[in-house]
Amino acid sequence: MENSKPNYWQNAERTNGRMAMMGFFALVVNYGLFGWIIPGIF
Structure with missing residues (x-):
């Protein structure tokens, strides 16, 4: 790692x-609100 930006x-x-x-x-x-993790997939 650089020492110039610690x-x-x-x-x-x-x-x-x-x-x-x-x-x-x-x-x-x-x-919690919609019961979906990825909307539109399942």
């Missing part, structure tokens, strides 16, 4: 974790 990977991992949690939350809410 906070890049930490920031990227934190952002990735937040996006994953938002996606999981959206999946749970969608399944």
